[in-house]
Amino acid sequence: MAVGTIWAVVEPSSGGAATNGxxxxxxxxxxxxxxxxxxxxxxxxxxxxxGDHGASTVLTVDTGNAMAGVPVAAAxxxxxEARGADGPTAILLPQTYxxxxxxxxxxxxxxxxxxxxxxxxxxxxxxxxxxHAVFGGSTIVKxxxxxxxxxLFVVRPKTFVAEGGAGGAGAVEALPIPDTGRPGATTVxxxxxxxxxxxxxxxxxxxxxGGRGLGDKERFAMIEELxxxxxxxxxxxxxxxxxxxxxxxxxxxxxxxxVKPNVYLAVGISGATQHMVGMKGAKKIIAINKDREAPxxxxxxxxxxxxxxxxxxxxxxxxxxx
Amino acid sequence: MHVAxxxxxxxxxxxxxxxxxxxxxxxxxxxxxxxxxxxxxVEMALQLVQAAGGGAVTAxxxxxxxxxxxxxxxxxxxxxxxxxxxxxxxxxSDALSTARVLAAAVTxxxxxxxxxxxxxxxxxxxxxxxxxxxxxxxxLLDLPAVTFVKxxxxxxxxxxxxxxxxxxxxxVESTLPALVTVTAGVVEPRYPSxxxxxxxxxxPCHVVGLADLGLDASQVGFAGARQExxxxxxxxxxKGGDIVEDDxxxxxxxxxxxxxxxxx
Numbered sequence: 001m002a003v004g005t006i007w008a009v010v011e012p013s014s015g016g017a018a019t020n021g022x023x024x025x026x027x028x029x030x031x032x033x034x035x036x037x038x039x040x041x042x043x044x045x046x047x048x049x050x051g052d053h054g055a056s057t058v059l060t061v062d063t064g065n066a067m068a069g070v071p072v073a074a075a076x077x078x079x080x081e082a083r084g085a086d087g088p089t090a091i092l093l094p095q096t097y098x099x100x101x102x103x104x105x106x107x108x109x110x111x112x113x114x115x116x117x118x119x120x121x122x123x124x125x126x127x128x129x130x131x132h133a134v135f136g137g138s139t140i141v142k143x144x145x146x147x148x149x150x151x152l153f154v155v156r157p158k159t160f161v162a163e164g165g166a167g168g169a170g171a172v173e174a175l176p177i178p179d180t181g182r183p184g185a186t187t188v189x190x191x192x193x194x195x196x197x198x199x200x201x202x203x204x205x206x207x208x209x210g211g212r213g214l215g216d217k218e219r220f221a222m223i224e225e226l227x228x229x230x231x232x233x234x235x236x237x238x239x240x241x242x243x244x245x246x247x248x249x250x251x252x253x254x255x256x257x258x259v260k261p262n263v264y265l266a267v268g269i270s271g272a273t274q275h276m277v278g279m280k281g282a283k284k285i286i287a288i289n290k291d292r293e294a295p296x297x298x299x300x301x302x303x304x305x306x307x308x309x310x311x312x313x314x315x316x317x318x319x320x321x322x
Numbered sequence: 323m324h325v326a327x328x329x330x331x332x333x334x335x336x337x338x339x340x341x342x343x344x345x346x347x348x349x350x351x352x353x354x355x356x357x358x359x360x361x362x363x364v365e366m367a368l369q370l371v372q373a374a375g376g377g378a379v380t381a382x383x384x385x386x387x388x389x390x391x392x393x394x395x396x397x398x399x400x401x402x403x404x405x406x407x408x409x410x411x412x413x414x415s416d417a418l419s420t421a422r423v424l425a426a427a428v429t430x431x432x433x434x435x436x437x438x439x440x441x442x443x444x445x446x447x448x449x450x451x452x453x454x455x456x457x458x459x460x461x462l463l464d465l466p467a468v469t470f471v472k473x474x475x476x477x478x479x480x481x482x483x484x485x486x487x488x489x490x491x492x493x494v495e496s497t498l499p500a501l502v503t504v505t506a507g508v509v510e511p512r513y514p515s516x517x518x519x520x521x522x523x524x525x526p527c528h529v530v531g532l533a534d535l536g537l538d539a540s541q542v543g544f545a546g547a548r549q550e551x552x553x554x555x556x557x558x559x560x561k562g563g564d565i566v567e568d569d570x571x572x573x574x575x576x577x578x579x580x581x582x583x584x585x586x
Contacts, residue, residue, distance in 0.1 A: 069457065069469075070466070097469060097486070097487065101457050103454050104421075104455075105457060105461050107454060108418070113417070113549055114417055114418065114454050116451075116453060116454055129553075142553040142554075143551050144550060183460065183461065183467070185497040186466045186468060186494055186500075188492050189493045189495050190492070191487070191490070192491050194489065200488065206585055241505075244508065247486060248486050248507065255451050262583065274335075274448075280560055286576060288576075299562055303562065303564065304572040304575065305566070306567065306572050310570075311572055312573075314573040315577065318577050319586065322586065
């Protein structure tokens with residue numbers, strides 16, 4: 001096959017393989033039949049799952065208490081160099097905290113440029129072409145590398161749909177970590193989980209996001225309550241993350257998460273291009289905003305022009321009384 | 323303590339973006355401002371130097387056209403000096419080439435105001451949002467990096483940070499020198515006073531070329547990017563649906579819509 005071997009970096013997630021990694025394996029399957037999954041942390045035991053999703057080889061990196069970026073990138077870079085022509089022609093990484101850390105280090109170690117924010121991959125005349133959504137998702141830009149270095153693609157979660165049934169457990173091989181020197185001197189001292197009820201933002205079937213139109217920080221509680229009543233996850237626009245109302249992990253949009261829920265409720269969000277690109281893929285969109293001219297109404301399946309502080313409390317009461 | 327903070331000068335994000343029909347890269351023109359995302363890094367740098375009992379903050383930037391307006395914003399906030407790498411050859415630079423240029427500038431800053439203890443950047447820029455430049459920069463400088471940071475405490479040769487995760491946050495320790503990327507909203511960027519804006523005009527702002535830093539034009543810009551845009555097309559449009567004015571009962575419309583979607 002013209003495309004050759006593809007490796008996908010699969011992060012750990014609550015004791016198994018993260019969905020965004022399984023999505024990458026699905027994307028790789030459309031392009032090639034020789035696929036390696038590179039895993040670390042808790043995901044190393046997931047050989048069966050990874051094989052089921054298409055990985056014929058499972059390459060594990062034991063990162064211990066170090067942050068993953070440096071050791072994982074160093075192990076991959078060494079393995080790529082050792083394999084030479086038998087190594088991967090492309091490596092897919094998830095556009096996540098760890099994925100970007102690994103991609104940055106790998107790029108320098110292999111002297112290979114990176115294409116990030118990828119939302120589609122195809123083979124065109126033997127080379128890989130990446131798709132990117134720009135200007136709030138109104139324009140698609142396709143790009144490819146002009147070098148024969150290993151091709152590094154950082155892919156936005158939800159680009160592919162994970163699907164099992166592709167094969168048996170992959171053959172496991174542990175990748176040694178070369179000496180990482182000074183950059184390897186980061187240690188995770190403690191992990192703190194914040195109390196969060198309900199599904200994860202990027203996996204929730206319903207997402208309720210709040211924006212500047214809420215008026216003040218305290219009213220974000222309404223968004224959380226509405227999300228809980230709809231068994232969904234709360235999200236946020238960049239404006240209120242920048243304002244410090246909620247942490248960055250809530251942010252939906254270009255510089256945040258991509259979500260594709262069945263229903264997306266945008267509350268007090270005007271619909272800046274920055275936000276739209278992260279939620280345009282929702283099956284149905286409901287928007288509540290006081291400004292009739294807000295761009296969000298241009299893509300909403302149901303738009304309510306009104307004061308969020310009047311509509312939302314009534315909506316919460318109505319849902320509670322059911 | 324010497325903190326180098328990277329600031330990107332971008333066209334006003336409120337202005338609609340467009341692609342150059344020939345190079346198919348983002349057109350960067352009009353009024354330039356400091357990327358809002360960088361204001362948190364500048365603020366954090368200033369606070370860290372203050373907490374350390376003194377030192378210097380150097381703003382680092384690059385531009386193809388001698389642009390310094392956005393850097394002046396960082397100086398007005400309180401940065402002591404700035405280094406701007408400017409060269410026409412920088413136009414079209416990708417993330418890795420950008421990191422290469424910034425690395426040379428950070429090294430230059432270290433030659434000037436003493437060794438850099440900490441490099442601070444945003445997690446990603448507002449206009450390009452590749453999000454890999456900071457870690458590429460750390461790798462080129464052979465530094466540890468802690469990304470997506472909410473809180474930073476420096477203590478002599480060590481830095482302790484809180485790093486955003488999907489579940490909450492990790493407490494991470496690193497040796498210094500190091501690089502951190504700061505998420506938005508974690509500190510409140512100060513508004514420069516009129517006096518500070520005027521004072522910024524007299525602060526040192528060194529504009530240097532590629533050759534001054536020992537870099538070659540072939541390593542940057544369109545030549546160094548080693549990637550090309552093959553196609554630009556319009557995305558499928560998403561159509562809007564019903565829009566209703568709230569007459570006091572609009573919430574019922576939402577309830578029945580959610581029912582029809584079998585969400586409730």
